[in-house]
Amino acid sequence: MRLENIFGGIVMGKLVKNITSILEDFSKWYTDVVIKAELIDYSTVRGCNILRPYGYAIWENIVSILDKEFKNLGVENVSMPIFIPESLLQKEKEHIKGFAPEVAWVTLGGNEELSEKLCVRPTSEVLFCSHFQKIVNSWRDLPKLYNQWCSVVRWEKTSRPFLRSVEFHWQEGHTIHENSQEAKNFTLKILNLYKDFFENILCIPVILGQKTESEKFAGAEITYTVECIMKDGKALQSATSHYFGNNFSKAFDIKFSNKNNKEELVHQTSWGLSTRVIASIIMTHGDDDGLVLPPDIAPIQVIIIPINLKNKLVIEKSHEIFNIIKNKLKLRCIIDESEQTPGWKFANYEMKGVPIRIEIGPRDIENNQCVLVRRDNHEKIICKFENLSENIEKLILDIKNNMYKTAQKNQENKTKIFESEKDFENFKGFIKMPFCEDSECEDNIKQKYAFTTRCIPFDEKIENNYICPICGKKAKNYVYFAKAY
Amino acid sequence: MRLENIFGGIVMGKLVKNITSILEDFSKWYTDVVIKAELIDYSTVRGCNILRPYGYAIWENIVSILDKEFKNLGVENVSMPIFIPESLLQKEKEHIKGFAPEVAWVTLGGNEELSEKLCVRPTSEVLFCSHFQKIVNSWRDLPKLYNQWCSVVRWEKTSRPFLRSVEFHWQEGHTIHENSQEAKNFTLKILNLYKDFFENILCIPVILGQKTESEKFAGAEITYTVECIMKDGKALQSATSHYFGNNFSKAFDIKFSNKNNKEELVHQTSWGLSTRVIASIIMTHGDDDGLVLPPDIAPIQVIIIPINLKNKLVIEKSHEIFNIIKNKLKLRCIIDESEQTPGWKFANYEMKGVPIRIEIGPRDIENNQCVLVRRDNHEKIICKFENLSENIEKLILDIKNNMYKTAQKNQENKTKIFESEKDFENFKGFIKMPFCEDSECEDNIKQKYAFTTRCIPFDEKIENNYICPICGKKAKNYVYFAKAY
Secondary structure, X not given: OOHHHHHHOOOOOOOOOOOOOOOOOHHHHHHXXXXXXXXXXXXXXXXXXXXXXXXXXXXXXXXXXXXXXHHHOOOEEOEOOOEEEHXXXXXXXXXXXXXXXXXXXXXXXXXXXXXXXXXXXXXXXXHHHHHHHHHOOEHHHOOEEEEEEEEEEOOOOOOEOOOEOOEEEEEEEEEEEOOHHHHHHHHHHHHXXXXXXXXXXXXXXXXXXXXXXXXXOOOOOEEEEEEEEOOOXXXXXXXXXXXXXXXXXXXXXXXXXXXXXXXXXXXEEEEEEEOHHHHHHHHHHOEOOEOOOOHHHOOOOEEEEEOOOOOHHHHHHHHHHHHHHHHHOOOOEEEOOOOOOHHHHHHHHHHOOOOEEEEEOHHHHHOOEEEEEEOOOOOEEEEEHHHHHHHHHHHXXXXXXXXXXXXXXXXXXXXXXXXXXXXXXXXXXXXXXXXOXXXXXXXXXXXXXXXXXXXXXXXXXXXXXXXXXXOOOEOOEEEEEEOEO | OOHHHHHHOOOOOOOOOOOOOOOOOHHHHHHHHHHHOOOEEEOOOOOOEEEOHHHHHHHHHHHHHHHHHHHHOOOXXXXXXXXXXXXXXXXXXXXXXXXXXXXXXXXXXXXXXXXEEEEEOOOOHHHHHHHHHHHOOEHHHOOEEEEEEEEEEOOOOOOEOOOEOOEEEEEEEEEEEOOHHHHHHHHHHHHHHHHHHHHHHOOOOOEEEEOOHHHOOOOOOEEEEEEEEOOOOOEEEEEEEEEEEOHHHHHHOOEEEOOOOOEEEOEEEEEEEEOHHHHHHHHHHOEOOEOOOOHHHOOOOEEEEEOOOOOHHHHHHHHHHHHHHHHHOOOOEEEOOOOOOHHHHHHHHHHOOOOEEEEEOHHHHHXXXXXXXXXXXXXXXXXXXXXXXXXXXXXXXXXXXXXXXXXXXXXXXXXXXXXXXXXXXXXXXXXXXXXXXXXXXXXHHHHHHOOEEEEEEOOOOOOOOOXXXXXXXXXXXXXXXXXXX
């Protein structure tokens, strides 16, 4: 295997060019990172992007970790069809209202017009429901805890890599239960699984809560959400978990005979997380040198750069270190022995967000040491060879902690308790406000300031006498508002 | 996690009903197995099947093993768009000729008619080509070894689970190289990877060879194929590897500057394997009791069935054994403690093709032993507890060897050297015949007997004076003929 070809990053002749700085133009910085770190290439199809090897490897790592977690909860993977007949999509009324405007329709098969048009799935609730209806009879068949990894299609007019696209990859979980309590508990169990994943794996702090009526999923009774704040102060809805109650089971007649031999409707959930998380990672951790990847999902965790390629000792030592890191520490590691200059290589792997860089030159060999460079804070650490394993293991933990803390500081700085309506004009971030939860008032704020409700946070009850500062009615809860992606 | 719900197989009240016997009606037997082993459910969309947890788990195991093998060769995964614009699909003439009649077209997005219709990818050559054209400049950028795991759509008029369906899952590899020799070598390297996978993992013997001109892939210069013979004597093309030469790189202008700084076209390959392999597994190994799964891809490798659920010692011992098998031997194992009768359970896991069943009753405990039952030949083995690990590890190997040998015997019995044209009327299997390779003669045989050329086998050169027994012209090679799925 030629190292030059791994993730296409070490190709001669191409330079790692400067990217726009975050402060200059956040949106351009984002696009620069996505393209220059070789995560995505645009295709000839509007809104459909190509996930290049480096971008896809990040998604593969995310999938592999989450898939294990789901399976630990007893979730089983299945595969539902790519197409939904129009009549099937129309069975749940709220659902079709939400999705109809944004689906792609297949109307021709070969050269023949279809008698019923088929949409390319925008989400698969109705497919799961019609299958559940067939396979469930008794309480003994419950729960069914299903998930699928696939891509879905939404006919978006505008698109931005990872944030909004016509086709995107995701997982969609669909479960059915005997009673509402069990279903609600499962919805929350998954929400907490997402939270742990964001905090412990992606080093991203989150706000958990419930969506308001107008922001919940088409067909859901309750939508819970994982909200993150980006470096520019915009919120990103990063995962959701829905409780459907009986809405779909009524429409699809999904009944079972309970322990008393009486027919009941099942209680249902669905939950999903998509390649949008990659946008979350980029905009939470990235800096003016490019991507900064959380170690657990980085395709390359350690990059070794020999400083003098003609020095045999340097090359030997590089391979020795490589073997330790790969085989003993089980980390994803490569050596870059290509003909590019060290400076080019440093910039390239910084752009790609590789958490740890190891530099080894002839003088290091003499001193029985190498240099470790952290991507998160650019710190350089002189490391004696005998301490290498220990130092790298510690460094990975330090990097994760520091990434989380830095992101948490950003979240704190970009969150404020509502003081006056001027906040909606001046503040970039989460505004926490006692809110009436009236959809007219909500719409009003949205129209005027482009701030939307992000969630009603858990466990932050307000005093009984609080009022909504916008309309003056009684406030029900604190609600987080933000401009959102 | 409730064991009752694993793969939905242990649900009370549903009986494992008898299936049609192989000799009575092979085709019905096949469908019975697919449905009753809960691999597939039909969906409301014609030709699109649901892969149920047990069926999808088989595919996941196949994916996981092959993906590692591909990555060991330096192959990187990517994701190409689901849609192909009509104009892009038309760029390579042979290719569009082959695929146009069988694609699904998206003509509406939301409520608007599209200015150019998009087909749902039937295969992704043209998408890879237009990406390669953008990212390749110099010989230093080569080779690119890409693969994607996805589903594709072909507008088939008739469909059969795993064998032929409108949507199916597969992997499609696409590589580009500096010169034809390297590309041809890679095509063959992948062919051999497939061969090893079939023989060592799936326990299925194969015939490797080259497709005749009329049977090769639309746009390919050479198509290599992995052909298997099923229990009913019909052939199943189970994987293919294509050498494209410059056909696509010409059409898509994929050029690079070589070491002498001159522009050249890249040389290209593509190769794929789909959920069709599951049909191959079923029809190679299955019997009148249902599926027989090769141990390496079986979702459950060992099923433990305690014979008396009320006996504490039996339950304790079952869990002890479970821990050894799961944690020490690292095999996929479950205990079935559901209320079904042991007889029902035996039949259920036989239907599902679980390679090893362990029965433990009170008397076994007294004798410090359990009973191991092989799925492949129904043999029962009394096993002392102290020999359990050792016996199970040996048994897995024995089962694999026996499955391969049994399949090989079937292949031998169903392969014959051509004697007379009557063979095409009477024989069910591969007929090996010196053949002119004239497409008219080939078409003739196809029309008359429904036998098609399967492949020109490697390393089986014929004598110079052989003639084609059908048309009397000079024979070029031995060619395998068969009726095929």
